[in-house]
Amino acid sequence: MSSLNVARLASRAVIAVSGPDWRSFLQGLLTQDVETLAPGELRFSGLLTPQGKLLYDLFVAGTPEGMGDGALLDVAAEHRDAILQRLTMYRLRAKVTLEASDRPVLAVFGDGVSGPYIDPRLPGLGARAYDDRPSTTDEHAYEAHRLALGVPGPADWGSETTYPIEADFDLMAGIDFKKGCFVGQETTSRMKRRGVIKNRMLPIVFDGPAPAFGTEVLAGELRAGEVLSGGDGRAMALLRLDRIEGADLTADGRPVRVDRPAWLT
Incomplete structure (x- = not known):
């Protein structure tokens, strides 16, 4: 706007x-x-x-x-x-x-x-x-x-279903890794230290209305994640990073494409 x-x-x-x-x-x-x-x-x-x-x-x-x-x-x-x-x-x-x-x-x-x-x-x-x-x-x-x-x-x-790093909190100034203890810090800090994030929430684009919440995103026959909230032509999805690079992705039988924004690179 x-x-x-x-x-x-x-x-x-x-x-x-x-x-x-x-x-x-x-x-x-x-x-x-x-x-x-x-x-x-x-x-x-x-x-x-x-x-x-x-x-x-x-x-x-x-x-x-x-x-x-x-x-x-x-x-x-x-x-x-x-x-x-x-x-x-x-x-x-x-x-x-x-x-x-x-x-x-x-x-x-x-x-x-x-x-x-x-x-x-x-x-x-x-x-x-x-x-x-x-x-x-x-x-x-x-x-x-x-x-x-x-x-x-x-x-x-949602609630109690996702780790904050998977929900991109670390990239949205939602976690201070230098502060003292907080509830859930041990797991959060361990994921950061290991430096291997398997899943991330990323936007996907497609033609038509958004697939239903929870619809599988497939890379060929392999499960690559699931569709979350969205609207016509665009939605968020929780995706396995090791299965989406260079893959032909589908959801609900339709082609989808990851539209990774610059701030998420």
């Missing part, structure tokens, strides 16, 4: 985090560093199982200066209650306040994006906002924009 667009994301919701221990509390749980998070800064992160599988994605937004010390967690609306419950379980004696907030979540994208909360995953994604500015487009337009950039989203990684 050539102009500045604002889309309210009904699929996202906010949790407000505050209290003297909020940084150290989140630091021990999330894949991203929050100790150095500045007011007005946005960081992409994940909450993992102890075995290192991705439970939930989230953005951590530093509260703007003058509004108190704390952060906003930008999470999937359908999982907000479960995330609140899990965070409360981990809180123990930490001096942290966790509250559901009615702030809206907006995506600001297109030309001329500036200001706080720039999306750290990819410059082309624009920024987030948590205020009452009017929308100029809808969430469907933003999702089409994200898919065009080859960026996977929550519909692709």
